[in-house]
Amino acid sequence: MSHLPLPIADLICLWRGLIFHPREVLLNRCHHQWRGAGFIALIAVLVTVQVPGFNAGSQIFALLIAGPSWALDILGTLAHGFWKSGRIWQDTECECCGGPDDDGYDDEDEPDDPTDDDGIEFGFTDTDLQDWLNGQANPTR
Template identity: 65%
Template sequence: MISRPVADLICLWHGLAAHPREALLTRNHHQWRGAGFIALIALLVVTGAPGFPAGVLLPALLFAGPSWALDLIGTLTHGLWESGRIWQGVECQCCGGDPDDGDDESGPDDPADDGGLARDVEDWLKNQPTNATT
């Protein structure tokens, strides 16, 4: 079974290859895990925590640096996209756009709650003739 972080990385790299603009725009909404990991290691090195010499920063940068760089690039491109300077035809999936192009529009006269299956069964039972013998 593939763990969640590995599956996320596979999905990210697939998205960058298939749809780089959309992947970069959604990267702005990422949680900045790479930067947090690097900051945590740096804090442990600076405070002199046991087992965290200065040489630990290089593997941390190599491990989390690409993720952090994509976060920075995603934030920059999202800012430029919001201001209308790049990719006007591209829609950010996280900013509220409907990814299915709005084909499921409902009219204003549609009821908010039609009751579902329970309502249908109730209506059907009300309309059934009774076997009353007199």
């Protein structure tokens, strides 16, 4: 798929995601930019203004091309609203919104970096470590 044009590769990934992970794809479609609706609206304006080359058949073509994407956006928005209100799919997490951690631990209390500059403490001192290193035999080859 690395040699396909990006829009075609995106469509393949979208439909593959709908088959294998429909809940996640629908929840993420709520955060989509509604490109399908924009394309359909652009063609509708061009048909209304009577730009040469854009007739009523152009609108049907736009609906066939961008209609499925627009329908997914609408379904995703509805599903996201129901999900956010707690009516459906509480076991599914929206990747764009984030969600509560399921591991049961409060990560805010644990800093990412150690508070002191000494590093991690293991319960023994530097002299204990040096004595242990001195007691080790040097390997010979």
